Amino acid sequence: MSRNYYMAGNWKMHMTRSAAAQLAQEMVNQLRDGKHKYLVAPSFTLLETVSAVIEGSNIRLGAQNCAPEEQGAHTGEVSVLQLKDLGVQTIILGHSERRHNYKEDDALINKKVKLALKHGFEVILCIGELLEEREAGKVEEVCERQTVKGLEGVTDLSNVVIAYEPVWAIGTGKTATPQDAEAVHAFVRKVIARLYSEDAASKIIIQYGGSVKPENAAELMAMQNIDGALVGGASLKTESFVPIAKFS
Ligand code: 13P
Numbered sequence: 001m002s003r004n005y006y007m008a009g010n011w012k013m014h015m016t017r018s019a020a021a022q023l024a025q026e027m028v029n030q031l032r033d034g035k036h037k038y039l040v041a042p043s044f045t046l047l048e049t050v051s052a053v054i055e056g057s058n059i060r061l062g063a064q065n066c067a068p069e070e071q072g073a074h075t076g077e078v079s080v081l082q083l084k085d086l087g088v089q090t091i092i093l094g095h096s097e098r099r100h101n102y103k104e105d106d107a108l109i110n111k112k113v114k115l116a117l118k119h120g121f122e123v124i125l126c127i128g129e130l131l132e133e134r135e136a137g138k139v140e141e142v143c144e145r146q147t148v149k150g151l152e153g154v155t156d157l158s159n160v161v162i163a164y165e166p167v168w169a170i171g172t173g174k175t176a177t178p179q180d181a182e183a184v185h186a187f188v189r190k191v192i193a194r195l196y197s198e199d200a201a202s203k204i205i206i207q208y209g210g211s212v213k214p215e216n217a218a219e220l221m222a223m224q225n226i227d228g229a230l231v232g233g234a235s236l237k238t239e240s241f242v243p244i245a246k247f248s
Contacts, residue, residue, distance in 0.1 A: 009235025
């Protein structure tokens with residue numbers, strides 16, 4: 001397979017500066033000889049601290065969201081210009097916690113995706129179905145809609161990563177079986193082939209997220225269409241993230 005594995009930690013709303021600096025330093029030390037692509041995405045307030053620690057390492061700096069506008073009267077929002085200023089290279093967009101808890105819809109996510117790409121960021125676009133959507137047989141319909149609408153107007157996928165995160169598997173300890181995840185990844189790749197090209201589909205990285213742990217990382221990564229992981233809870237400790245990141 002020509003695609004490189006991409007192992008990412010989404011720290012969500014955890015930690016304060018000293019703990020974040022310590023965790024980032026441990027990751028730098030322990031992933032120095034890692035063979036894959038790596039990313040950590042801390043909260044906005046930790047970006048500057050973590051940026052200084054990982055500078056010059058093989059770990060990229062990610063943010064967990066951005067505003068849909070460049071600047072202006074948007075109280076409480078954080079702009080792509082401010083993220084760039086802190087050394088952020090990648091922005092996670094459309095996370096299910098943003099979609100479902102903060103009511104971000106596909107149109108808003110698409111606006112953010114286009115703005116982030118315009119400013120040269122790599123985007124990790126998260127997609128994934130709710131449990132009731134899975135039970136109603138709507139997995140493909142939901143993932144296709146989120147992919148198509150999230151990428152509307154995007155012509156070049158070279159800075160786009162997709163993360164399939166079934167919502168029922170996030171933070172619940174329930175992982176999709178490797179076979180179930182693989183089926184969705186293969187389907188999303190077909191959607192990309194139809195929308196773009198076979199070449200774009202063969203190159204795009206599709207991460208899996210949802211209760212990824214050291215015990216299940218290797219079997220998930222062994223699937224043909226699973227190219228990496230977006231890890232939540234297990235990314236908060238080197239004891240769990242490093243074995244995932246260095247799965248074999
Ligand atoms: P968990 O690994 O805690 O299930 O979270 C997954 C996730 O939402 C990563 O973005």
